[in-house]
Amino acid sequence: MSIIVENLCFSYKKGTPFEKKVLHDISLTVEDGEFLALIGPTQSGKTTLAQHFNALLIPHCGRVMVNEADTQDPNTDLVALRLQVGYVFQNPDYQLFAPTVGEDIAFGPLNQKLPRTVINDRVSEAMKIVNLVPEIFLNRDIYALSGGQKRRVAIAGVLACQPQIMILDDITAGLDPRGRDEILAVIRRLHREQNITIILISNSMDEAAEMADRIIVMNQGQITLEGKARAIFSHLDLLRSIGLELPESMNLVQQLQERGLAISSVPLNLDETIDLIAGSFRKGQGTT
Amino acid sequence: MELTKNITLGVYLPGQSLIHRLDPRTKIISVTAIVILLLLIKSYYAYAAMLILLAFVIFIAVIPVGYAFRGLKPMLPVLVLMWVFQLFLYSGPSPKLLFTWWFFSATEAGFHMGNLITLRVFFLFTFTTLLTLTTSIVSLTDGLESLLNPLKRIGVPSQELVMTMIIALRFVLILAEELDKIVKAQMARGVAFDRGSFIHKTKKMFPVFLPLFISAFKRAEELIVAMEARSYTGGKNRTKMKTLHLGRVDLVAGLVMIVFSTLVMVLIISVKPQI
Numbered sequence: 047m048s049i050i051v052e053n054l055c056f057s058y059k060k061g062t063p064f065e066k067k068v069l070h071d072i073s074l075t076v077e078d079g080e081f082l083a084l085i086g087p088t089q090s091g092k093t094t095l096a097q098h099f100n101a102l103l104i105p106h107c108g109r110v111m112v113n114e115a116d117t118q119d120p121n122t123d124l125v126a127l128r129l130q131v132g133y134v135f136q137n138p139d140y141q142l143f144a145p146t147v148g149e150d151i152a153f154g155p156l157n158q159k160l161p162r163t164v165i166n167d168r169v170s171e172a173m174k175i176v177n178l179v180p181e182i183f184l185n186r187d188i189y190a191l192s193g194g195q196k197r198r199v200a201i202a203g204v205l206a207c208q209p210q211i212m213i214l215d216d217i218t219a220g221l222d223p224r225g226r227d228e229i230l231a232v233i234r235r236l237h238r239e240q241n242i243t244i245i246l247i248s249n250s251m252d253e254a255a256e257m258a259d260r261i262i263v264m265n266q267g268q269i270t271l272e273g274k275a276r277a278i279f280s281h282l283d284l285l286r287s288i289g290l291e292l293p294e295s296m297n298l299v300q301q302l303q304e305r306g307l308a309i310s311s312v313p314l315n316l317d318e319t320i321d322l323i324a325g326s327f328r329k330g331q332g333t334t
Numbered sequence: 335m336e337l338t339k340n341i342t343l344g345v346y347l348p349g350q351s352l353i354h355r356l357d358p359r360t361k362i363i364s365v366t367a368i369v370i371l372l373l374l375i376k377s378y379y380a381y382a383a384m385l386i387l388l389a390f391v392i393f394i395a396v397i398p399v400g401y402a403f404r405g406l407k408p409m410l411p412v413l414v415l416m417w418v419f420q421l422f423l424y425s426g427p428s429p430k431l432l433f434t435w436w437f438f439s440a441t442e443a444g445f446h447m448g449n450l451i452t453l454r455v456f457f458l459f460t461f462t463t464l465l466t467l468t469t470s471i472v473s474l475t476d477g478l479e480s481l482l483n484p485l486k487r488i489g490v491p492s493q494e495l496v497m498t499m500i501i502a503l504r505f506v507l508i509l510a511e512e513l514d515k516i517v518k519a520q521m522a523r524g525v526a527f528d529r530g531s532f533i534h535k536t537k538k539m540f541p542v543f544l545p546l547f548i549s550a551f552k553r554a555e556e557l558i559v560a561m562e563a564r565s566y567t568g569g570k571n572r573t574k575m576k577t578l579h580l581g582r583v584d585l586v587a588g589l590v591m592i593v594f595s596t597l598v599m600v601l602i603i604s605v606k607p608q609i
Contacts, residue, residue, distance in 0.1 A: 059338070063347055124526075125524055
């Protein structure tokens with residue numbers, strides 16, 4: 047399942063004195079099975095763009111094709127489309143509303159009018175994927191959960207709809223490092239084991255570099271850069287000028303390079319960074 | 335999906351027009367006078383006078399005409415329903431039958447009653463919207479407070495009262511924005527808000543309002559903490575950074591309002607009521 051966006055533009059409050067153009071002439075393609083990161087400073091239009099992917103917003107010009115179905119076409123079944131393109135929202139409090147974890151996760155399948163047994167299977171399956179033991183959490187009160195647990199319930203709620211594409215909107219914001227790592231591990235597993243196409247919205251460069259196959263950088267409603275992580279991070283000055291920072295690992299390597307350490311490659315995660323630096327030291331010792 | 339687009343009540347549209355520059359007290363008193371007149375009007379002629387005033391104000395305040403009436407859009411079903419109810423249920427002292435449908439009968443008196451009441455709501459809503467569109471929250475607060483000040487003597491906590499009202503007004507838009515997010519989150523999980531019967535649609539609103547209430551309580555609590563952190567104490571001994579002054583514009587506006595009100599009163603008394 048792929049998403050094709052052609053010359054999309056969108057304004058909030060269109061037709062009022064407060065009209066604000068948020069997206070200008072955006073074209074992009076999301077391939078089936080890829081892991082795409084959408085990054086950019088706040089107010090760059092990431093969320094607005096992503097909400098076009100599952101027809102929560104309809105473009106004012108241009109078009110969005112999800113699996114060959116035009117979201118503007120009145121014959122397109124938008125309800126079915128939204129279940130195929132899952133969306134996990136930035137703030138789980140807006141998404142979770144049922145009294146217990148189990149009921150909330152069952153909300154999507156219930157809307158599909160599936161039989162009870164199928165729903166129960168889907169709920170427990172989704173809970174296992176996000177590392178919530180059904181026996182413990184199924185009847186837990188939603189408002190008694192921690193931030194990280196809420197996020198995982200929100201992901202499970204979308205997973206229970208069995209989407210083929212998942213949009214994750216800044217889901218690590220406000221989590222402690224451990225909660226963040228747990229969530230990212232869940233997402234990695236979803237992509238590898240369930241073959242779900244992932245669109246990760248984030249303003250953390252570290253996350254994007256570690257996780258994604260391809261990165262799209264947005265600024266002021268336009269696509270600034272697009273490509274593989276290593277290629278993106280070579281545009282250091284451009285990224286800094288729009289208020290984004292390099293990932294920690296690259297920052298370290300870059301500063302070491304400036305101080306004369308010979309490192310040729312660009313690392314994307316901690317392990318690669320360690321290998322590169324250690325390797326360069328070993329080489330250095332060999333020559334002296 | 336954009337719910338906030340059609341909300342105009344409580345929104346301030348910054349500008350430099352004469353109406354914007356009026357003292358908030360002038361505007362509040364004028365709107366109050368208009369509201370009282372509207373409650374007395376029972377003929378189309380007087381409403382025609384109201385329409386002229388409305389057009390005049392919108393023109394002077396340089397507010398896009400479409401935007402001035404935009405807030406009515408979500409109210410349209412209610413207005414239509416109200417009109418239909420009046421048409422069929424009001425018959426007046428000497429009913430003159432227009433037509434019958436099933437076992438309901440529409441009378442001429444009902445028809446006029448429906449028209450008048452719908453017009454009344456229309457003008458009430460539009461004039462109050464114009465007040466908030468042309469008056470910033472701060473000056474609206476100042477104006478109301480200064481008007482309610484005399485009531486302090488008889489023990490009415492006017493400052494706190496105004497504060498509460500203003501916060502409520504501010505929250506209209508905030509809650510609409512939250513509602514927008516919640517509705518989207520539910521649509522993303524397969525809720526079709528635009529489908530199904532009336533009962534079906536109503537049932538779908540429950541999962542929407544629960545998170546809305548919870549977030550409203552949360553926001554209220556955060557607001558309290560923020561106010562207390564800045565040592566807010568209501569009522570006594572508060573002074574204003576800006577003091578209100580009545581200018582020449584206010585004098586002119588006051589005169590216009592007095593002439594207009596007299597004219598409408600004459601119309602109300604002299605013209606035979608429609609019902």
